[in-house]
Amino acid sequence: GPEHKCSFNLGACFRVNLKKKRAIYATLHYEREHYSLNAVIPYPCPERTDVNECETNPCGQECANVYGSYQCYCRRGYQLSDIDGTTCDDINECRHYPGTLCAHKCENTDGSYRCSCTSGFKLASDARSCEDVNECETNPCGQECANVYGSYQCYCRRGYQGVTFNNIDECALPTGGHVCSYRCANAPGSFYCTCPTAGYTLAPNGRSCQDIDECATGGHTCSASQSCFNVQGGFRCLSFECPVNFRQCLCCFPASCSLLPLRISHYNLTFPADTPVPADVFRMGPSNSVPGDQMDISIASGDEEGYFEVQPQTHGGVISLRRAPAGPRDFLLTVEMRLVRYGRSHLYMAKIAVFVTPERRFRPTRAAHL
The missing domain is CATH 2.10.25.10 (Laminin)
Structure with a gap:
């Protein structure tokens, strides 16, 4: 018959059915005149063993x-x-997932990664989060410790300062002279105030010294015929005797003695030696005033050294301390006031016992009226 061409090619060997039998796919190519046929047919292949x-x-x-x-x-x-x-x-998980794996620091390891925390923190149970470390539990401070987030802070108790908690000498500070009213004594972490051994007691505030009123507490040594007068840090025993032709009431005299003082009054004053001057210490004047009154007040005796002076006022006068004494001392001032009223002259006398103490804390005695 007419000429035709046929070719046959072997393909790869592989499974072709569910029974897992192997075959070679062979390709048949047939050409005749103007027609061609391609077909794939199974072709048995030799058995082979897989290599592991x-x-x-x-x-x-x-x-x-x-x-x-x-x-x-x-x-x-x-x-x-x-x-x-x-x-x-x-x-490198730390590079691939930055900021997502660990709370603080990420360190790459072979096949994994490891989280760590900065100072003041510790790794939590999930091995990723960081928890604050309470450093105060190990007592890192010499005195007081305050835990803060990621750290701690040391601070001193009252009366101490510095990193080594040095004791503060409050008595040596610039304000130390104002800490106690009398004497300051330093103590570890604090201080305490003291008062003179006699005549004073420490106030409830622990800083001021209060005068002991021996006359009120019965701690004086005055006799029954004497009068006790309290001064700062002590007391005085005073005796009052009226002059001739006077009797002891307010030492009023009989009206027949027209040349003698109409009245003699006794007063007691006390203040410390460092009282700022000038200082008004005593006022003398009539208990009531009448238009046309004429008054003359003078210090008759007791101020020979010139520590006091008289300051005239509208209705009387004021005895002032114009020069401070060098230390504690006593004065007995005799002050006379001559009052001319309705044309008649009257003489009044004040015996003023002044006790200057060595202490501070002075409050001037209130003015007295005759």
């Missing part, structure tokens, strides 16, 4: 055998190399 390449460890980590080949894969934390496809490269 994983037995030779061709992979860097894990190997999986497949029919006719093998496949490499990596454990967690690694990835297959893009170069050879068999070795495993470490994954």
Whole structure:
């Protein structure tokens, strides 16, 4: 018949049915005149055994055998190399997931990563978060400790200062002279005030000294015929005797003695030697005033050294301390006031006992009216 061409090619051997039989796909090509036919027919192939390449460890980590080949894969934390496809490269999780894995610091390790915390913190149970460390539990401070977030702070108790908690000498500070009213004594972490050994007691505030009124407490040594007068830090025993032709009431005299003082009054004053001058210490004047009154007040005796002076006023006068005594001392001033009223002259006399003490804390005695 007419000429025709036929070719036959063997293909690869592979499974062609569910019974897992192998065959070679053969391709038949037939040409006749203007027609052609292509067909693929099964062609039995020889039996072959699969080789397990994983037995030779061709992979860097894990190997999986497949029919006719093998496949490499990596454990967690690694990835297959893009170069050879068999070795495993470490994954830098800290670089791939910045700020998401660890709360503070991330450190890459072989096949994994490790979280750590900055100073003042410790790693939490989840190995990723950071918890504040209470450093005060280990007593890092010499005295008081305050825990703060991520750290701690030391501070001193009252009366101490500096890193080494040095005792503050409150008595030596610029304000030390005002801490106590009399004497300041330093103590570890504090101070205490003292008062003179006699005549004073420490006030409830622990700083001021209060005068002991021996006359009120019965701590004086005055006799029954004497009068006790309290002064700062002590007391005085005073005796009052009226002059001739006077009797002791307010020492009022009989009206027949017209040349003698109409009245003699006794007063007691006390103040410390460092009282600022000038200072008004005593006022003398009539208990009531009448238009046209004429008054003359003078210090008759007791001020020979000139510590006091008389300051005239509208209705009387004021005895002022114009020069401070050098130290404690006593004065007995005799002050006379001559009052001319309705054309008649009257003489009044005041005996003023002044006791100057060595202490401060002075409050001038209130003015007295005759």
